[in-house]
Amino acid sequence: MSAILSATGLDYSYPGGVPALRRLDLKITAGRKLAILGPNGAGKSTLLLHLNGSLRPDRGGVLLAGQPGDYTRRGLIAWRSRVALVLQDADDQIFAATVAEDVSFGPLNQGLTGAEAAARVQGALQALGIADLADRPTHMLSGGQKKRVAIAGAVAMQPEILLLDEPTAGLDRTAADQLITLLHDLARGGMTLVFSTHDIELALLLADDVALFRNGAVLAQAGAETVLADANLLAGAGLRPxxxxxxxxxxxxxxxxxxxxxxxxxxxxxxxxxxxxxx
Known part of the structure; x- marks a missing residue:
């Protein structure tokens, strides 16, 4: 199957010449759940920021539906409407006074009317099981609730692809299990999911495909059953089955x-x- 989103030959260094991505290749197939699996500090978050246009590579490129990423203001709005990103720390993403106001930001930024945005917000809150939190002040939310609100804000934009950076980070086991169930539900609804993680157990529970990541490059990409059962391959990224x-x-x-x-x-x-x- 052809890739709905792909990266080819990505190189990127942070100021000071600190390399983050090295000749990175990645393919994302529509309707699949892809885990970007690797140790902390491997460059996984940097990759996600390239996949929605937040960062621009030094070399190489990102293709969306076969077309080069458009880094103009109009192009980035369209890109991020199709490829939404949920950051690891929900506090970095939530800024409005109430949950409904926060979730409405994306749809309103897409140019929807107030009524259209309100309908999107209601649908996203229901999908994430937090409709009862619509009027809750965001500073009164638990960590798990904040994570759901951040995801609801992305879902309200009705993206084709949802990127999640370490989605279960900071959550207790119950909240993490609830989030995994919700992500499975989103995938069953047709959304393509890409999530970064250093937690191999999360990759096992959620992923259809795995891209094994180390030192800013993809060591291997294949079906989860192939990658997660290959002890030698995982060892190359400092992981065990x-x-x-x-x-x-x-x-x-x-x-x-x-x-x-x-x-x-x-x-x-x-x-x-x-x-x-x-x-």
Whole structure:
């Protein structure tokens, strides 16, 4: 399948000559969930800022639906309407007095009328399960609520692609699980998701595809089952396979798993796969 968004040969250095991206190539397929997986400091956030036009590469380029990124003011508005970005720290993104006002900023910036923007806001808040927070002052939100509000602000713009930088960072296990469920729901609705993470367990739970990242470059990009089960490949990025995958690989080597069974994404899936042995 052709890429809806891609990066080719990206080079980028921060002021002072600090390299962040090195000859980076990446392809994003419509309707898929792509994890950009790698250690902290590898350049994952810098890549996301290139994918929505917030940063411009020193060399190489970004293609949206096969067309070069347009860095004019009008071009960037159109680009960011199609490719929305949710930052790692929601406090960097939320600035309005109330939740509804904050979520309405993007649609209003797209030139929608007040009524059209209000309808977008209501739909986004309902999709994220926070319609009851519409009038809540943003400074009174919990960390998990702020994360949902930031995502709702992006969803209200009705983008084709949603970029998320470390989406579960700072969330407790319950809030993280709720967010993962919401992201699965958005994907089922047809939205393409791209998320950066150093958490290999999150990649296992959410991703269809994985781009393994280290030192500003993509070491490999393939289906999640291919990348997350390859211990040698993961070691190149300083990572190990998820615990569930380690167990599954060991069980498969011992003939305990059905031939051709897909890689389990969670402990319950793995236990269900082994259930016939207990009969």
């Amino acid at each position: 998820p615990v569930v995958v380690d167990l599954w690989l060991g069980a498969r080597q011992r003939g305990l798993c059905p031939a051709g069974a897909p890689m389990p994404r969670s402990v319950p899936e793995f236990l269900e796969m082994l259930a016939p042995l207990a009969q």
